[in-house]
Amino acid sequence: MADLAINEATDASHGCSMTESELALDENVGTTNALCEWAIGLKFSDIPRPVLERVKHLILDGIACGLVGGHVPWSEQCADAIFDYEPPGYCNVIGYNEKLGPLAAAILNGAFIQATELDDYHSTAPLHSASVVLPALLAAAQCLSTGNGRGDQAKQKVVSGLDFLLAAVVGFETGPRAGLALGGAELLTRGWHSGAIFGCPAAALASARLLGLAPADAESAVGIACTQAGGLMAATYEGMVKRVQHAFAARAGLFGALLARNGYVGIRKVLERRYGGFLSMFSQGNGAVPPYDVRRVVDGLGERWEIFGIRVKLHACVGGCHGQVEALAQLQQAHPDRFEKEKLRHITSIRVGLSSPIFAHDGWEPFQRPLETTGAQMDAAYIGASQLVDGQVLLEQFADRNLNRDEVWDLVMKTSCYHDRHFDQPHFACGARVTIDFDDGFKVETILDQPRGYNPPITDEDIRRKYRTLTPSAVDDELRLQRIEDLILDLENVDDVSELIGLLALPTKNVL
Template sequence: MNAISDIRTGEGLTRALAEQARALRHQDIPDTARLWARQCILDAIGCGIAGTSDELVDLLLAEMREQGGVETASVFARPGKLPPLSAALVNGAAAHALDFDDVNLAMPGHPSVAILPALLALAEERGSSGADVLTAFVAGYELQCRVGKVIAPGHYDKLGFHATATVGSFGAAAACAHLLGLDGEKFARALGIAGTQAAGLKSQFGTMCKPLHAGKASYNGLLAAKLAARGFTSRTDIIECGQGFARTHSPDFNPQRAFDTPPSGWYVCNNLFKYHASCYMTHAAIDASRSLREEHGFAPEDIESVGVRIEEACDRICNIPAPTTGLEAKFSLRLTTAMGLAGVDTSRLGSYSTEVAADPVLVGLRDKVSLDLRPGISNTFSEVSLKLRDGRSISAQHDSGVPAADAVKQGERLEKKFIALVDPVLGAEAAGTLVSAIRHFDEQPDIRGIMAEVSA
């Protein structure tokens, strides 16, 4: 990483981050990081294909088709093509529609859905190779996490910005600028154009606007890189300047954090994959609840009361007290905890529905859940304590913020998740073909072969 001229003010930070991302080459990425990147790509595509079943995709697709344009980019699980910007918007929203896509706590948010849809649309337009796309993906991913670090924690926790939308716009811009081969000046301008578009609020969680945030991040980043390539001007110090992104979007701007070395040396190797189709901050309580049920074998009617100890920030993220829709259910700690205790399959997409939210057994159990919101503990940690009618008190803890120790086993689990998501939409043959192609993503001479498989 290039040094910035003033570590206190962050002078030169945007250019330093741009130069680091711009200089990355495929041979610079170790095999382990490439493996993790391929897993991110697989998971995001799988979530995108399955996410096209959501009504919000129909609405966005109708609007984008009405807008018209030169159709060069495929749409997940749908016939026909769209202009690249429109495809980035629709595919980004689709990939986040189920809230089943990956997470990185350095942002903190959903890294892959902000970057990949824009990158795939641009790569399909250009006929780029898999190796070039993967390198650009990693470049955008690493920059995105570094931007997230310099404005943490206030950007997300205190002010209520959705980092997938805001920080994600920088990641998408960097990835697309890399694929376009922009020089240092234009690369930094692309970040500036992305920064002035970056928006998205956590108050929209539980509505269609949350998936829209991911689509907009992809759209913003692709537009930023394309405009910069054409010579569009922007500040090249957008992150650190007065009234710039960091100073207007966080009370905690710390430019030195951009230079932190992540565990394993790469942020992509700290990616967290989701195996419950709900907000990631509900996962620890779900897993703790499931472990209690598996160990003690109780039924819902055996439970007298439930306590969940969790970080207080979760109150502003996933604490819809009485959800009435499947989308709201994904952001209800009480209901998802009840689902875990009742043995509901929280990885199944159909488990999040209006019917499930209104199920009398789950509602009764949900209303027995009380939240103990504590400051200063990890957002990904939870302790679930039960008082049973037979007088027993039992508890379990879980932390969902620990990356997998075995990336190979993780890959096997992700391939099973992918097949479960894609088979019902495109069929078993297409799902298997895509798994095989993404295993060898770096070897693809033209990304258009994979994109032909993702569309209906």
Template sequence: MSPTSPGPSHALAGFAHGLRFDDIPAPVLERARIHILDALGIGLASTTFPFSRATLTAVEALSGGGGARIIGTAQTAAPRDAALANGVLIHGLDYDDTHLQAIVHPTAAVLPAVLAVAEQRGLSGREALAAYCVGMESTVRLGTAIAGGFHHTGFHGTGVFGHFAAALVAGRLMGAAPADHVNALGIAASTASGVQLYLEEGAGTKRLHPGWAASAGITAATLARHGFIGPSRALEGRFGLFETHLHSHAANVDLRALTTGLGSEWMMEQTALKPYPVCHYIHGAADAAGEIFARLDGAAIASVDILLPQETMGTVADPIAQKRAVSNAYEAQFSAPFVIAAMLLNGRFGLQDLSDEALANPRTRALAARCTCVTDPQSRFPAYFSGGVRVTLESGETLSAHVPINNGAGPRRLSLEAARQKFMENAGLAVSPDRAQALAEAVAQIETQPLSTLMELLTAP
């Protein structure tokens, strides 16, 4: 592609500028409301966990107040800082949505940018919802184009793609022209990052990636709106996103995924919601462990084989000694042995299983030490995060289960009723049932009222 011919950067800019609310199909809008509801519930739940205190204290020091609200608190901040905080809260429990093929958490970077800019500018929920759909679709298509290639080069896709998506949604809400969007994408190319170093020791930096992306996207859009010039080929240029971040894997990029059917075919519809607050790679195996729990009837377990997609081993299975003996909640969320051990012992895995008491449970730790991770020969990755479990009992009997399509994905995606139940459970950790119910109703009617109505309900009573 020559430097002078229109490419995917211009295509995404045109999409962000030209899409009308009435062009968005009703099923897409319905999924958007469900995912916004899910994210806000997770954000509220996060305010009850220790990592939120460090985040909110730091944001207060950075911002010193402002006109944008932060989920579940009475605290306000400048829009960029509010977006940073809300991104951390939405993604901090690793309970937020994932597009499986793109391997990206789209809402965690997109929604904080939407909320901050739309509130600052006094916009309607209708405008916010349309911008959210633009950001979601852009993020998903970016991830799909590279087919999970960032995981080979050490980058966290959400922390990279989120910069571009947030720049587009912020620009749209600011009234950007197509040229402004192109410049904003070019600026975002110089800020987009997010390395997976957190995997080495369970550090919390992954929580930061979507919020930082939202903040940087707002920055890029604002600079562009005021005449700052960015490179026009942010994605496809010689030193654009694909070349700089993918290296030898850049040859696998499918540029058609960025533009084919853009605006008429909505890939964001296939984004999955999580039934477990752990890395999505573990979900198929967790489903399988739940099936085996129902058949165990208290029998003693000698050993466990966890079947996982080969491509996910480096995230949730290696190094095995560390994964078997987690030291904190964040390590636990990326440990197949710990999660599967807890599922086999309890038949479920929820936020309560990330408490200090649960992490120290000697039965769980002992069983995790007897877990081995092996390649799943029936894996349907990356279309689905398949998985299986094979349990050998002390009696010598073997129990096996395999789940080709993980719960929450594809034909098993969570319904509105299931998503609402998850929201009520999560939101209920931070607010009263009446407040949670009012929030759910506000999201269901988001396009009929000012965005400020929703933001007021998100503020601590």
């Protein structure tokens, strides 16, 4: 598969030798088609067992986040608005009795998975894969099981767990590859919400695979999804819309697949087109030479799995600050007498060195007190102060009642962040250098290149433990939680995913 779109050293239309830079921008290389052919043709036997196991656990982690995130205050406000303005439909919503049409259901389910900053992230191509892929697939599955569509499409089709799992593999693999072709975190540095952009082709191809589209129709779906891509990272500072921007990508991808299913033709070659193409347009202004590399989309496809770059969060904040949190935890462990809560007032300054994209994304100075929950979970100074005061960065630290504590804000105001080029090295982007000065002249510093879960990754057992720790706060029924876990972890042997979808829709409660 790696040969499909990257090994042509000759321009097919001109017969002339091409430079590496020209190859990276070649719109005749057929990348979008090659990706779609792979996605639609993927077989169970093509996927190594470790990949399948990892994807099932990523699904479990995303579902845990959705169950916990469905009734936090900002999710309830989103749900109230959508239930007010969208008509009832046939698709379930996580944690609610009401049903919606597929596009509206995808919005809510995506917003719930991303609601608490506990969902996955990719370490080199930043996106939250579960909040993009799973909402699209849950809705697409119910389109099939309820027989919505025209002609032969109107026949009800049972969606097996294996069908769902293969489509999830497609989505989880596609998003990071689109992101890597755009330079990974570079898009984030320039202020785009990268995952809301990378996620569009991921949701489109996952949905197209589950809906049984032909490769040409899948390419239409990707084209329709990519022309809707967007997302502004100014959503970091305040408000609630940051929680729903990955859901916009889920909806865009699902919408593209549903239109293509009915014969609507989208943009061909959307990834590689030089004029108005996905990679061409979202790379403009980045200063790189070449500005994008279309070959990264399919390089090693089916042989090297970007799925293993998807990280699982252990802290309820932006993934880029996990290195900072863990660096502070190391200092607290190494110097327990210095970091006793009542002695934190003796700290005179905290300096935090971050990679370029994380400094741009999270190193900003707080401009108001208190921050709103979104801003607090995205601000390195507030996140670090919470770790110092509470010894943890979990949902409790961002509840409304905790956002204006004097002991936290004293440390926030003593914190300054800066760009440290050390962390611009590959795979160091979420690391941090932390330097702390005390009023008696004592100084401590530590460098943490990679937070937990990089090398080695968080284990599948850790993910199961996270699910079992998180979800009881939202669901009282232990048997329900166990059944959800059992179904997900045995997806390839599940005859019909309707039971799983129904279990997710039973009411949940507010964890805050």
